[in-house]
Amino acid sequence: MSTRFRLSLALLTTLVLSACDDAPRFTHAEPGEALSGGSATVRKSDQNAFSMPSANLSPVRRLDFSVGNSFFRSPWVIAPSTTTARDGLGPLFNTNACQNCHIKDGRGHPPEAGDSNAVSMLVRLSIPDDPAYADLIQRNGVLPEPTYGGQLQDMSNPGVEPEGKVRVEYDALTVNFRDGTAVELRQPTLRITQLGYGPMHPETHISARIAPPMIGLGLLEAIADDAILANADPDDKNADGISGRPNWVWDDAQQKVVMGRFGWKAGQPNLNQQNVHAFSGDMGLTTSLRRVDDCTPAQTDCLAAPNGNGPDGEPEVSDNILRLVEFYTRNLGVPARRKVDDPQVLAGKNLFFEAGCQQCHTPSFKTRSDAAEPELANQNIRPYSDLLLHDMGEGLADNRTEFQATGREWRTPPLWGLGLTGTVSGHTQLLHDGRARNVLEAILWHGGEAQAAQRRVLAFDAEQREALLAFLNSL
Template identity: 70%
Template structure:
């Protein structure tokens, strides 16, 4: 008796997707694996986020290496014989950029017994008053009067740390249509051991882990008009997605411009993002930001020795900017795998690509960005716009035009290598999600409909979706 043919559930799923759309089974697009265009590097190990753009010239690779050294090695307290990298503090979160952006990748929340938060920081602000218009225009927030705009949990000798950060969690169960239960963890932020007295009673807090720093120059090179094309604040197309640009202060131009970087798109370009990280995270002054983050209540901080004016020289600043603009995006894996292709279609059918826009073409290179990022077809899976993500993810802290429930769509390129590069899989702005499925299930607000579609997926469909995300 002849054997009856058997079919895997994956084959049935692929056939159903093709039939439902009345189109052939999905295939990979030409160049789909090259997420960063010609800048893409073909490496998928623990150094996958730390390589220069593939199309850099030999001389540029030398500049990249010099920037790497100042990004990776610790800065030291002034005065020091190491004059090129002294001036750390007086208050700071980490002594090196790499301490937060671990292997140029993703940070994580503090462990319960950690002495300091290391790769997660806490932003602080208070509600604006009638006389704060100028402050809001330039900073986007009104800093907490005693502790400033960011809590620094480390101080040099003689300067008390501002406080300690702890994260606790409570369980939040979510149930799929097929009965599968996933237990999410809701973070509870605690600030203890305040070094300078009580905070303002209306202080707003926002815990944020360090994001990966790959592909930043490519994101900076996306034409502003192409980003704004996807904005739909009034939901004119009726899909429930209301992407909005943040408008932020550019300290070099002295005017308000489009925001692109940071969890709420609060910075306009890589250089200014770096300047604020030097100042707030490490207590280092630069040509863009010439003062330490010391408030009037912190007299020891204000009188501590410094490493020069500025502490980060213009030459070093430019080399670090070149480095961070040219950290390459790694090549995707398994783009033609049937399960990955099925997951890509499910990602699209669930409406995820309304915010995580797959593809852009960068603009013409200029004196700042360089030709290496010019005219590249890139696949970052972001729109760089703000979206209301619901109460579950809200930090209730505005920043420029971003509200307390708004977050910038984060790029997804490289996300599937997080466990290899950073040896963890903790996602979202505060690292609450312990894997990609949990990250999806925290979506709400404008993404609520997409989440509900995912909750209707069966086990095979969930595996296909995750296979696609892990291929990015």
């Protein structure tokens, strides 16, 4: 069923006239603008553009990168196995290799409508917070669904029932530009079927998450907390309608609350913990930070299944493997921008600023001098993200909290590499659940704090829209 949204012309005109009158004007590329990752930027624009090591990584250190890549790409197997370095998969899992979700180190996608093969899309589960479980919520950020846990796992080892299957259905929504151009959006609805352990809690919150691209993560990790906090304005004291704020999350290794920066709601503080949680939730693999399989008390077959832990209690993913995978994920380089001096791209950059997009998609940062890897230190980078949470409106809301993030808040995703999504991943599906089929649709889904910017874009004519997209696709 199609639902049409029409904006008041008077309201739209008012918004356009009040749009960012003090926005800078760009007549040529800024110095170093093509080097999105500073001296770590890679010169690659083909299907392998997201899989290259940082350009300034030495040949010796590229060996560790290659070994980490092998553990990222190769499948894990069920224990017991003669392949003891890679056994322990499951008992419940979503995939058997990191690369299956982060295809070519790029972006995942939802299953086709009606298909239950959701290999590069996860489904998060939780129930409303309960003060009786305050300690669990502090450490996990959510209260997991009692029977199925915090993530629906649709695959399992023999003798263990998978948790269920997910299908995505879409309704059509139509948005009109001021010049009369209509764009059809798709509103997803998740259907979970074939539940293996009985019904879910009646108040279960369900949220789909596609795998994000892997580029530049070490550079984002190397941004100082103070630099991120400098852009926060949780009470909107400057009255610009933008109130970005950090997520404060639990650090498993440090055993304390720190600032989050990874994940769709900035729910993870660093790459190592992000990797640990992916090994556990996505593949059912234990580490020194998560030593038990991801089974709930109701899943007795899962709890009783064999695992790949060593005879002295060594986890399935050793600390050395974890270190190598962390090194790999830290050092995936960011591709250089294309056509930075193109007149249409520069015109689009001006429109990006005039619409106010840069208020959340912060163009640049400088990384810390004490970054975890020397190649990532003191780099002038251009991620186009503030790494803060923003209310994105009811249209994108999943009504699921995560630490400090509300059900309407999402972390601003970096835009670097955006224009190579189709080349690398074979599709251009965007946003947390892949509902947007292209960049323009993603813009039109913006609401909440981004509503004013979205409405300014709706006032652009066809030539302006093409220029804006040319700029975004140059990133």
